[in-house]
Each structure stands twice: as structure tokens, then as C-alpha cells.
Amino acid sequence: MASPHGVTAEAASIDAEPTSVFLRACRGLPVERTPVWLLRQAGRYQPEYRALREKHSMLDLVRTPELAAQVTLQPIESFDLDAAIVFSDILPPLIGMGFDLDFVKGDGPRIGNSITSTRDVDLLGTPPAEETMAPTLEAIRIVRRELEPRDVPVIGFAGAPFTLASYAIEGGTSKDFMRTKAFMLSEPAAWTRLLGKLVTVQADYLLAQARAGAQALQVFDSWAGRALGREDYLRYVAPANRELYSKISAAGVPVINFSLGVGTYLEQAAGCGGDVVGIDWQLPLDEAWKRVGFDRPVQGNLDPAALLAPWRELRFRIDDVLERAGGRPGHVFNVGHGLVPQTPPDNVRRLVQHVRERTSR
Ligand code: CP3
Numbered sequence: 001m002a003s004p005h006g007v008t009a010e011a012a013s014i015d016a017e018p019t020s021v022f023l024r025a026c027r028g029l030p031v032e033r034t035p036v037w038l039l040r041q042a043g044r045y046q047p048e049y050r051a052l053r054e055k056h057s058m059l060d061l062v063r064t065p066e067l068a069a070q071v072t073l074q075p076i077e078s079f080d081l082d083a084a085i086v087f088s089d090i091l092p093p094l095i096g097m098g099f100d101l102d103f104v105k106g107d108g109p110r111i112g113n114s115i116t117s118t119r120d121v122d123l124l125g126t127p128p129a130e131e132t133m134a135p136t137l138e139a140i141r142i143v144r145r146e147l148e149p150r151d152v153p154v155i156g157f158a159g160a161p162f163t164l165a166s167y168a169i170e171g172g173t174s175k176d177f178m179r180t181k182a183f184m185l186s187e188p189a190a191w192t193r194l195l196g197k198l199v200t201v202q203a204d205y206l207l208a209q210a211r212a213g214a215q216a217l218q219v220f221d222s223w224a225g226r227a228l229g230r231e232d233y234l235r236y237v238a239p240a241n242r243e244l245y246s247k248i249s250a251a252g253v254p255v256i257n258f259s260l261g262v263g264t265y266l267e268q269a270a271g272c273g274g275d276v277v278g279i280d281w282q283l284p285l286d287e288a289w290k291r292v293g294f295d296r297p298v299q300g301n302l303d304p305a306a307l308l309a310p311w312r313e314l315r316f317r318i319d320d321v322l323e324r325a326g327g328r329p330g331h332v333f334n335v336g337h338g339l340v341p342q343t344p345p346d347n348v349r350r351l352v353q354h355v356r357e358r359t360s361r
Contacts (some may be wrong), residue, residue, distance in 0.1 A: 018215075020151045022083040026216055026254035026276050028297050028330035034322070034359035035082035036352055037155075039258075039304075040338030041075040042087050046345060048074045058103040062088045065138035072143050076152060078345065079352045083153050083216070084143055086209070088136045090159030090220055091167060093205050096132025097124045097197065099168060107172070114171035115183070118190035126197050129205035137212040144213035153216060156209030160221035160259070161198040161240040162228075168194070177227035184236050195240035203247035210251035217248060218256040219274065225261030233265055238272055245273020256299055260337060266291050281305075281336025286324035297330030304335045307347045314347060318354055327359075 018024055021035040043049055049071060052061065061067045071087040091109050095101050100112035115121060130137065143154050159167075166180045167173070174180065184191045206217050224237050248255055257274025259266075263283050270277045270292045279288040279300035289298050306317040325331040333355050339348070 018153075020082065020153050022153050022332060023215060023254065025330055025332045026256070026297055028295070030329050032361055033356055034325070034331055034333050036333040036355045037081045037083040037085065038075075038335050038339055038348065038351075040340075041079075041081060041085065041348075042071050043339065044341035045339055045343040045348075046074055046078065048078075058089070059092070059101070062092055063135045065135045065142055068136065068139035069142035069146070072139065072154075073146060075348075076147070079348050081152075081352060083155050084147060085155040085157060085218070086136060086140050086143060086214065088139075088157075090157070090164065090222075092136070093129070093133055093158065093201055094164060094168060096127050096129075097201060109167060109172055111167060111171045115169045115194070118187050121190045121194045121197070124194070124197050126200045126204075129201070129208040133205055133208070137208055140209055140212040140214050144215075154214050155216045155218055155256075156206060156212075156214030157218040157220060158202040158206050158209075160219050160224065161195040161202070161244065162224040162237045163220060163222045164198050164202070165191075165194055166223050166227065168198075174223075177223065181227060181232075184232075188236075191236065192240075195237075199240050199244045199247070203244055206248045207251050210248075210253050214253065216254045216256060217251060218258055218278070219244065219248075221257075221259040221262075221269070223260070225259055225263070225265075225269065225280075230265040230268065233262075234268060238268065241269075241272035249273070254297075258299070270296070276330075276332065278334070279336060283336075284324060285321055286326065289325075289328075294328060294330075297332065298325075299332040299334045301334065301336035302351075304337055304339050304343070307335075307339065307343045307351065311347070311350060314351065315354060318351060319358065322355070322358055333359075 021031045024031045025035050061071055068087045072084050075081055076084050091101050102110050104110050166177055169180045169183050254276055255274045256276040256278050258278030259269040260280045262269040276297040276299050277292045279298050281301050281303035285301050302321050306314050
């Protein structure tokens, strides 16, 4: 059944040619200018966000659809970006599986009951996203309605199995991932069951986001590349990633595979799936693009630290990324990791304007 504004019908058909520059670039189609959006484009560098955070906790923002939609739209209103990413985090879906999640000021995410035994893995639930992530799905519907007239697409997202497993086992962000790796190497069968449950929950969540109106999906694998060498990645992570990408290809919307720090095995990480490959800031874009194949669209890859530099230097770095993209179809301009809270909003504004001016054809 089609929804009143045709969301269901559109999400289901990948054949109709999109008009927005972002969705066109995700399919390698020619564009009038290079689309630009930014990882962590909503957040603490924006005074409007900080003002809301004085009144509400991070999880309250995520769990109140109207507030999550408002935060999602803040950077679109301020900077006229070419895509919106729904405001949430990769970790809230863990709550429905049985984890106690909190965002502690100055300390990042904390999971009180992290996994310490194989039994903990077997006790984890895999409830449907429609039940556990309903506020985010509703936020997507609100944002989609709001942005449809401006032809600005909404991106849904989730964390990849390894990255989520690392939080579930470490209880927070880790420097060396030793607990995670010790568990993976000591309890390979339970590790496989854990990643299997994470794939079930994240695939269901991503598909639900597409049904709610998300026009692209991004999978964040922030820590596998930092934690694992190539052989361990192939053995312990790639099968779960392949299963996740294969399941969500049924969504009928472009999928962005963003795997951070996988320079030593970019081909293998990109080979797990996804239509668009997110390139992190450590690799020169042209070299990375060549490695994944110029026929595959890419997203990236300005170093977010460049936004802390004077405009002269920032402009030089933006131009370098654009030159390496070489005007080929299928480039989505982005940072190669999330914007940091110290980012001056004016630099975001100038960046967006500059990419637009430099690439208008
Ligand atoms: O604008 C957007 O990009 C959408 C929102 C978004 C957030 N987190 C909001 C957030 C997205 C896509 C994420 C993804 C995310 N979260 C990742 C993958 C991408 C990456 O950066 O590698 C990871 C690893 C996390 C886990 C996470 N969440 C950490 C480590 C932290 C603490 C560090 C930090 O930056 O604060 C968070 C908290 C978080 N997620 C905040 C925001 C806006 C800050 C919350 C606050 O207001 O205090």
C-alpha cells in the first residue's frame, strides 16, 4: 500500500532515475554539481544543538521524534547540505537487545552490562526495530515530509557488526580492543553467534528505515580497521558484513559502506558489499577510488581536522579532494570521519559554498 506522499512506492523502486544530486551521484549518474554532506553534520559544533542539549539528554533527543527531526534539520537549514542524516547514534539499537546504554558527559557511550561470557551472548534478544527503534523511524518520516519539497534526501544508518560488538564487549570506546579480540579468539562460536544476532537486528533496522522513508542507508564500521589485521578481518568479520549488505540490498535504496581505517584491506572491506564506498581521510581519494574501481561511486574524504585550519589551508585541502575526484561521475563530497565539536560553523558554510562553486558544470 502506498503512503499518502508515495514514500513506500519510491523506496521500493530503484529504477526510476532520481533527481537529487546526492542520489544521482550514489548511482554514478551525471550531476550538475558534486553533492556534499558531512559525517556528524548535526552535533555539538552547532550552537543550536548545544542549546537543545542543555535541556535534553542525548538519549532524550534520540527518543523524541520531533526533537530528533529538529536536530536532523538544523545543519540543512544552516548550510544547505545535499542530504540529511537522521539524528540518532549507532548504539541505541543495542538497548532493545538487552544492553544498558548511557551517554556520559566527557566520557562517551557506556554500556553497564557489557558481555563477559558466552551465556551473555545467548541471552541477547533480537526484537524487531518497529518495536525498539520506533522514535527514529518516526523521525525519518517527519524529516522526509519536511525535505521532500526541496528534493533533499534522508539517509538512514546503522553500525556494522564488529563495531557494535566492540561496544557490547568493551562497555565503551576502546583504544586497543583487547577484550573484544580476546573474546573473538577464545570463543569463536559465541563470537559468530553474537555477530549473527547483530546482523539480524541491524538488517531489520536498516530495512525498517528504508520503509519509513530513508532514501539511502549508511553502514558505519568505525573500528574493525583499527582493531584487526587483514586475515582476522576476513575470517572473523567479513562473513557477517557480507550477510548484512546482502540482506539490506533488498531495501532498493543505495547503501554506503563506510569502513574506517581499512587502508591495508580496502578491496576486501569494500568487497563485502554496498553500492557506494565511503573513503576515510587517511587515503588519497584517487588512489582509494582506483583500488575499489572507478565504476563504483565513492564518498569522501576530507580530513575533518582541515576544518580547524585557516580558510586558505582548508580551501587547498578541499580542492585537493576535488582534483583527485577528477570530475568523474559518482563522487559524493564528505569528510573522511565525523566533524569534531571544535569545528567553526563558518568553515562548514564556506566548505559547502566552495564545493558548489568549484564543481558547478
Ligand atoms: O549527524 C550525524 O552524523 C548523525 C548522528 C550520529 C551520531 N553518531 C550522533 C552523536 C551518527 C551517524 C553517529 C555514529 C557513531 N556513533 C559512530 C560511527 C561513526 C564514527 O564517528 O566513527 C560511532 C563510533 C558512534 C559512537 C559514539 N557516539 C561515540 C564514540 C560518542 C562519544 C564521542 C562523541 O563524539 O561525543 C557518541 C556520542 C554522540 N553521537 C554524539 C552525537 C551528536 C554526542 C552526544 C552529545 O551531545 O553529548
